[in-house]
Amino acid sequence: MEISEPQNQPTLMDLYVFGEDFLEKYLIKDTKEIEPFLHQERKFWLNISGLEDLSLLEEIRVLFDIHILAMEDIKNNHQRPKLEEFEHLILVVSKMIYTKDHITELEVEQVSLVFGKNFVISFQETPFDIFDQIRARLENPKGKMRKMGTDYFTYTLLDAIVDQYYTILEMVGEKIEELEDQIISQNKNIKLSDIYLQRKSLLEVKRNVWPTREMISAWRKSESPLLKRKTVPFINDLYEHSVEIIENLEIQRESITTLVEIFISNISLKQNEVMKTLTIIATIFIPLTFIAGVYGMNFDYMPELSWKYGYISIWILFLGTTLSMVVYFKRKHWF
Template structure:
């Protein structure tokens, strides 16, 4: 499946609002976790069935419903019916190829972002879609699979005196978005360290493997930029929303989020320039090495040109050539020719010309 644009064949020809999952099944069964809390009480429950979803809490409590595994359209529809979600919202939740965006509906705010997943240096960076629905006294988050990104937020939520417990679901929404942006910075930092290590290696002595690594990281940087560049627009739009679901106190904290996106994008631009410089350095090094090789071969050829010229004129037409009378002279000469060819190949290999 293409990383820059998901396959849309499953939805081709279907009307808007059709609940069709597009993406990969990353867990076998959806997992639903409901957290109801206020400043003094907190109750967290792992639901066994989507039919166990509680109703929207009263004004005295807030609810955070998290769904891991969005491949089951029936589960999404059940949650949507319970919280009066728009069919277009449910459709966007199921479409993992969505570009990050935010939409302000009359009774809720819908936001979808990309979470970056970075493995070993040899592995590609992949994204997972995370969607949020913010409403009155509740927040719903949809993830493709369980992820530790929100674990620090859960730990803060457990503390009685934390701001999350004393503020509304809009502040919880802010902390979750902040965790996603911190994830961007961590992944960019990891990629940056790998690129800087590559820079030192290329500076010492470039090789064909380094060229492959340069092209690999150039593709990864482009993929990361595609995932996080739209998020700046989302954050700016959230800061300008005139919505009853986001309090003025929360907007104060949200105003710092664009700086995190700018930092990530600036770093990506720097690493993109570094990779461009490394590519130029590699080409210059290879051109210089080719010139040195051609210089050696030119000198080598120049030495033998006059010898070949003399042999071409006189040939081997001498009366006294002792080697002609050797019984094994032909085989000795043949072995000598093979030995010279092998020695030259070894020499060229040692000099890394071939």
């Protein structure tokens, strides 16, 4: 799988206000439309797609009193996954890895999550995301997302991102098995670059999942009042998922190493077959060359040169020698 970064997109905002017995959706065009919800006790999720409108991001920062350094981390899409705690909110920076329409190119996108007492804000680089399942779960009035706090909602968003790592690993694993079958069947179209492309995909997942595990570990140890005790078991479960992904990565990495060894061994076997064929041909021609060399010398007295059947005899000797060596090599199972 190839790896690419998402292209810049215009900024879009959608708002979900929810509780145990209600769910409201809004398409936000101006930050002034958000202000009324800040003075209510109702929980809401603001999803912002596209980070190019710096003036809009500054308005969001002022509106929610986000620390200026936190906003810099949000706008800088080359951050490592991490967690930062502030007085009235928590910033979670993560990396979302996905593919579009099952193509072979990996998309790596930074997703920043900010949550406070009654709000969750997600900042994405592009409108495309993997949160459709989150939106579907919000439709269920009996689900935990409606009943629990913003810390649990943030957990569900991060859980969707981590679960996507499983999907990527599964896709890479299937590709590795396919390459292994093709190599064993000696498919001539397989190249070493095909194997290293899968290795590159695994390295991209590993580069992001390791700091993600550290970030989740810091979150579950957090003493912030924004993290409720009943949410901690879910955070612990998310941590276990990250550990499991790392273990799967090591298994996949060993599979890649084995695949490279099989590929190189296969090439060596092919080269050995070619060398054996050339050696057999050279061995057959050595005595023929010797005989031809002897009778190609310009001596005055060589009885066979004036013999009536000399030419035919030489050809009989050539053919007899060749057939004898072919039969010998065949019995030795050299070919």
